[in-house]
Amino acid sequence: METPLFTYTLRLADNALVLGHRLSEWCGHGPMLEEDLALANMALDLIGQARNLYTHAGSVEGKGRSEDDLAYLRDCPDWRNILLVERPRGDFAFTILRQFLYAAFMHPYFERLAASKDETLAAIAAKAVKEMAYHVRHAGEWVIRLGDGTEESAARLREALEDLWPFTGEMFEMDSVEQALVDAGIAVDPAVIRPIWDETIAHVFGEALLTCPRDGWMQTGGRRGEHSEHLGHLLSDLQFMQRTYPGATW
Numbered sequence: 587m588e589t590p591l592f593t594y595t596l597r598l599a600d601n602a603l604v605l606g607h608r609l610s611e612w613c614g615h616g617p618m619l620e621e622d623l624a625l626a627n628m629a630l631d632l633i634g635q636a637r638n639l640y641t642h643a644g645s646v647e648g649k650g651r652s653e654d655d656l657a658y659l660r661d662c663p664d665w666r667n668i669l670l671v672e673r674p675r676g677d678f679a680f681t682i683l684r685q686f687l688y689a690a691f692m693h694p695y696f697e698r699l700a701a702s703k704d705e706t707l708a709a710i711a712a713k714a715v716k717e718m719a720y721h722v723r724h725a726g727e728w729v730i731r732l733g734d735g736t737e738e739s740a741a742r743l744r745e746a747l748e749d750l751w752p753f754t755g756e757m758f759e760m761d762s763v764e765q766a767l768v769d770a771g772i773a774v775d776p777a778v779i780r781p782i783w784d785e786t787i788a789h790v791f792g793e794a795l796l797t798c799p800r801d802g803w804m805q806t807g808g809r810r811g812e813h814s815e816h817l818g819h820l821l822s823d824l825q826f827m828q829r830t831y832p833g834a835t836w
Contacts, residue, residue: 596666
């Protein structure tokens with residue numbers, strides 16, 4: 587039986603690792619050398635966050651599982667990431683817009699998590715705040731550049747927005763697992779983040795000449811272990827070495 591703190595920490599870790607892996611898929615394929623390096627560095631930020639969170643989750647669980655065990659030896663139904671981060675890489679506009687939507691949420695989220703009564707989560711969040719501030723700025727600048735650029739770049743960005751927007755609602759979901767931790771001063775209530783996220787989105791979209799879609803039906807299920815086929819393909823890549831050579835270490 588998972589404890590609320592274990593599940594909560596695992597959700598944060600899974601989000602970071604899956605999105606970090608998606609960004610890493612751009613390594614060597616960026617539109618220019620500078621951006622290739624920027625995407626790789628953002629991927630490393632997220633993977634570093636995931637490592638710290640998995641280590642804490644393993645400690646909370648108390649069953650001796652390491653960060654590697656949690657990353658490489660779980661199957662799809664055991665993962666708790668939101669569906670937004672497991673969507674396939676897509677083109678550059680898709681990747682940049684997803685990164686902006688996610689980072690615009692996680693930056694203020696980590697700011698508040700840095701005050702958590704769980705000292706380890708607070709320390710992880712305090713470091714992650716600085717990283718996510720860069721992600722918001724970098725991705726946001728690219729959203730503006732693409733949206734207010736050529737007809738081609740603007741069209742690709744609008745197409746990405748149409749695809750991604752129905753996956754944003756899951757970031758703001760709250761269940762009994764997290765409500766208990768919010769009440770205990772450990773977790774962050776995502777409802778507090780919503781107006782900050784809305785303001786950031788509106789500001790950047792305004793400069794990018796993007797129209798913010800109306801909220802409607804939203805995709806959900808990832809936080810409960812209900813995933814798309816895309817996560818299975820991702821895990822077959824991510825976990826290949828450990829599954830092929832069990833127990834291998836560098």
